[in-house]
Amino acid sequence: MTTVGILGGGQLARMLSLSGAPLGLRFLTMDTVADACAGQFAPLLVGDYRDEAALADFAGRVDVATFDFENVPAESAEWLAARVPVFPNPRALAIAQDRLAEKTLFRELGIPVPAFAALSSREELDAALQEVGIPAILKTRRLGYDGKGQFRIKSAADVDAAWQALGPQAQTVGLILEAFVPFERELSVVAIRARDGEFRTWPLTENWHVDGVLSASLAPATASPAVEQAAIEYARLLAEKTGYVGVFALELFCRDGELLANEMAPRVHNSGHWTIEGAETSQFENHLRAVLGLPLGDTGMIGHACMLNWIGHMPEATAVLGQPGGHWHDYGKQGREGRKVGHATLRADAPATLAEGLRKVGAQLDRQAQVAPVIARLGG
Ligand code: ATP
Ligand code: MG
Ligand code: MG
Known part of the structure; x- marks a missing residue:
């Protein structure tokens, strides 16, 4: 029985644990708070990431370690990596933790930045x-x-x-x-690199933010093949340069058909949540496969998908559950202003059907403003 340790016990750890159950995996999460929502599904160790005794306890109980929280102190990640395999490697984590190091690396690799x-x-x-x-x-x-x-x-x-x-x-x-980039659209590429260096990406995703927080994601994004190729190439350069293993997301601004890199998230990413229902293999399952050295799953998508984030409090589930292709994710968190508490994914075979589903959900939940830009992009 393999136990995967996850530093950080939020919704990402929760969704990793859920996706790992069919693989026969066990999980141990670690967080600084006792009510971390991954704890509802996986044993939770409460402790400070800088506390050596807590880290030693964690290390002694897991076969491999990964992250739900990108700001685990880099020294703690290194301390752990001396005792158990840690993916992504602490150096990649450290770069992604510092916007200056990250943007300097982008520039070094020829990835355009603001x-x-x-x-x-x-x-x-x-x-x-x-x-x-x-x-x-x-x-x-x-x-x-x-x-x-x-x-x-x-x-x-x-x-x-x-x-x-x-x-x-x-x-x-x-x-x-x-x-400040007056972008036409925001895109992200969710990518994965295996222990043996195999590299894959999910279809490009378009993202809409409200007050700096992700509100909606649409996949596949309607980007030109040149833009898609450039995005994938940037992600590949980053993954190879940092020796990355696991899933990461590269956030990009698109303006006049040109991409500018914003930041890299060294973990499974909110803009990849649609992969749970919209892709052959989800980002969560593939991340686990990568860190365990298992073959990667197909990242191809199934039709068209839109993810809507629920911020602050959970809306009524029935509007989404009543839709064909409607899927509900309640993270089991206390509602609080600005907090991500859940999401919904709508999946459909054609853009027009997806737009229709979004229109209904938007109307029933009084979230017209949230779905409107997505519907417009779908040509609805
Ligand atoms: P995340 O939750 O994605 O980790 P973050 O707090 O690290 O967010 P950023 O991704 O840097 O922050 O910024 C959040 C959002 O603010 C971006 O997705 C984008 O919509 C907007 N934004 C950030 N930087 C810029 C910029 N230079 N020009 C225009 N908009 C920007
Ligand atoms: Mg961001
Ligand atoms: Mg960020």
Whole structure:
């Protein structure tokens, strides 16, 4: 019996555990809080990621370790990697944890990125603004997620407020200024690399964010073959350069048919949740296959899929469950403003059918604004 250890016990660990059950796998999750939602399905070890005794307990009980939480301290990941196989490797994790290291690597690999500059003081912010221009986004280098730790500088009048909001973190997590990209669409490529180097991607996904949080994903994205090829090539370069094993997502902005890389997520990704029902093999199952050295599953998709995130609280399930191809995922989390508590996936064989399903769900749940951009993209 193989036990997979997962650092972080949120919905990603929960969905990994659920997808690993048919493979006969056992799981042990570790989180800093006792009510982490993966704990409803897999034993949960509560402890601090920096606590050696807790890590040693974890290491002693698992055959291989992976992550649900990308901000596990890199030193803890390394400490663990000296004792059990850890995938992705701690170096890849460390790069993805730091927006500066990540963007520097993108640039090194010839992956286009928005203009950026690291900074640690108010004077350096002024210099960075000269270099990057306005509009721009000031971001923390580390620990940001769901658009947290970001301040949009739309005009010179916003600079003081931006520094007031994020300046205190300049010495702790570091800051980076990025040019604001007036993108036409956001895309992500969810990719996987096996222990033996085999590399695959799921079809490109288009994503819509609201206030920095993912709201909807559509697959396959309607991108030109050139854009799709470039996205896949960028993901492959990254995976090979970092010796990556497992699933990761590369988030991209698309403007005038050109791609700019935003960030890399070193784990299964929200924009890949549609793969549970919409692909031959889900990102969760394939991640497990990769970290265990098993053959990778087919990443081909089945028709068209749209994922809708539920933020703050769960809506009524019946509107989605009543749709053909409607699937429901309740993470079993306490509702809280801004928190991802679940998602739904609608799958259909044709774009028009998917648009019709989305229209019905949007109307029944009073979520017209959430489904509207997806329906428009589907030509509905
Ligand atoms: P995630 O939850 O994806 O990890 P995050 O907190 O790491 O989010 P980003 O992905 O950097 O943050 O930003 C969140 C969203 O904000 C992006 O998906 C995009 O919609 C918008 N955004 C971020 N950076 C830029 C930019 N330079 N130009 C335009 N929009 C941006
Ligand atoms: Mg991120
Ligand atoms: Mg992001």
